[in-house]
Ligand code: AMP
Ligand code: MN
Ligand code: MN
């Protein structure tokens with residue numbers, strides 16, 4: 001059987017709109033046969049996702065999307081085929097819940113200084129047991145009519161250099177990659193074109209990522225253009241990284257990004273799933 005892969009998406013365990021069950025059901029309806037759930041800094045959705053995947057005959061690849069720092073910038077590292085019970089990874093995600101809560105408290109204070117009260121209570125309620133992310137703040141700002149789109153919330157308040165931006169110390173890139181690889185997973189650099197790096201920064205980043213044990217890079221993500229896929233594929237071949245495909249699906253409300261609706265990986269790129277253990 002030809003598998004239809006989607007190796008990057010989010011549930012209510014972080015900033016996704018669907019529960020792990022809702023996500024797996026939707027993926028199944030969209031024809032996805034192998035899905036990686038990759039919530040921000042948490043594996044809390046994986047157990048529920050596994051139950052639903054088993055019931056629907058979907059292959060679940062246990063995943064995570066870790067926030068990491070390198071050269072004072074934040075990068076996202078997707079881990080595929082991880083073991084969420086591996087003690088260092090489990091401890092890291094527990095600590096990250098606190099990091100995110102403390103960061104949320106600081107963001108809320110900054111919003112209060114801009115005469116926008118009440119955000120902390122709102123984001124805590126919206127995130128429930130899940131990770132609090134800036135998307136939750138964006139939703140809050142939207143619901144209170146301070147902005148008219150999520151993007152505007154990032155452009156005016158939450159993005160780097162904006163009044164409610166809080167710089168966060170995430171784990172170093174090398175450490176984040178180790179948590180993934182030592183748990184048995186493959187570390188994949190997420191959405192490489194979203195960091196707006198010059199060619200020389202890309203070279204330094206990918207060299208450091210490979211040295212740390214990174215083995216993959218997302219070549220097809222979300223709503224990439226053909227030109228973007230070519231560029232990411234060029235990075236994959238230049239730095240000898242396997243290619244991954246993942247929608248980065250967050251919500252059915254975003255009609256541009258759907259589970260499993262992805263361009264094929266270019267032929268010359270080694271697919272990252274060849275590195276994952278067969279089921
Ligand atoms: P965090 O990890 O808490 O900093 O939140 C990052 C999340 O916010 C990303 O995974 C996206 O889902 C969302 N996000 C980041 N930048 C933007 C943006 N410019 N517009 C909309 N959503 C964004
Ligand atoms: Mn997100
Ligand atoms: Mn990301």
Ligand code: MN
Nearest residue numbers: 008010065248
């Ligand atoms: Mn993501």
